[in-house]
Amino acid sequence: CQSTSTEVQTEEPVAEETSPISPLVTEIYTADPSAHVFNGKIYVYPSHDIDAGIPEKDDGSHFAMRDYRVMSMDSVGGKVKLHDVALDIKDVPWAGRQMWAPDATEKDGTYYLFFPAKDKQDVFRIGVATSSSPTGPFKAQPTPIEGSYSIDPAVFKDDNGDYYMYFGGIWGGQLQRWSSGEYNEKDEYPADDQPALSPKVAKLSSDLMSFDGEVKDIQILDKDGKPLLAKDNEKRFFEAAWVHKYNGKYYFSYSTGDTHNIAYAIGDSPVGPFTYQGVILKPVLGWTNHHSIVEKDGKWYLFFHDSSLSGGKTPLRSVKVTELKYNPDGTIQTIDAMVA
Ligand code: FUB
DSSP states (O other), rough: OOOHHHTTTTOOOOOOSSSSSSSSOOOOSSEEEEEEEEEEEEEEEEEEEEOOOOOOTHHHHHOOOEEEEEESSSSSOOOOOOEEEEEEEGGTEEEEEOOOOEEEEEEETEEEEEEEETTTSSSSEEEEEEESSTOOOOOOOOOTTTOSSSOEEEEEEEETTTTTEEOOSGGGGGGGGOSSSSSOOOOOOOTTTTTTOOOEEEEEESEEEBBBOOOEEEEEEEOOOOOTTOOOTTTSEEEEEEEETTTEEEEEEEEEEGOEEEEEESSSTTTTEEEEEEEEEEEOOOSSSOEEEEETTEEEEEEESSSSTTTTTTSEEEEEEEEEEEEEESSSBBBBTTTO
């Protein structure tokens, strides 16, 4: 059975920390960090991992999270505050189970929490909830965003005030069930020599509550301008999209899933195409790898998670942070968090 949010408060880490980078909080397990700077402070929107006692399977049902809690800090290295529950699944009318990796943004003094969860038919959708505070509590809309599907929403605000949502994840994230544009319970993956499944992007409407226009494919190309193929699983998109801008270029970063890297590609437009560059973060302890990238006071940071606090248990992860550095040509220096 699944833990309730009250039981979660008493979770105890089960192992000593084994990685050189410490978790931001140890009172609870946290994962999938989406970090932002609002009003000069860093806010991190993570998943809240729980031990639901569900065996590990490719469909990800062992990630049975039920609520979100926000972390905040004045600066990296400063005291981290873990805030009370920001949104509980019981207060999301359409959601059935599995609150996975969220993201947040701000517009005109309102904070928007975007989150994936399975609906009552067990299909992943993306919802939105709002608050006057960056730490919540957030009030969920009664229905998911129309036309949304799959997992791992990441919202990027461009310099001209346009907002875009990137999303998608294969295997447990169900992206492979949407090839026709309609949900099909049967998994359909491209053949090895065909282009890999594409992450998705949609421009958000001015109230940030819906998609403004079509959901589009994000193209990730190799250096010869050809799409990455399904068999390129060291490089191709799996889940955990994130977009940031550096020196006028758009950086699309993501997890390669079954090969456990955080990889990235660079483009000239927020909707791509993006050209594959390399690895930002090598595999961490635990199956999943998931990150975000944010600038604070002239330095760039990589927020990520690993399973070191739980002694390697994949669904019991902890959020961490380390500095991210660019080379003079705009490429990113690869991080190995196991030895950093
Ligand atoms: O936390 C559940 C899932 O694991 C996320 O949605 C994926 O990105 C992976 O980190």
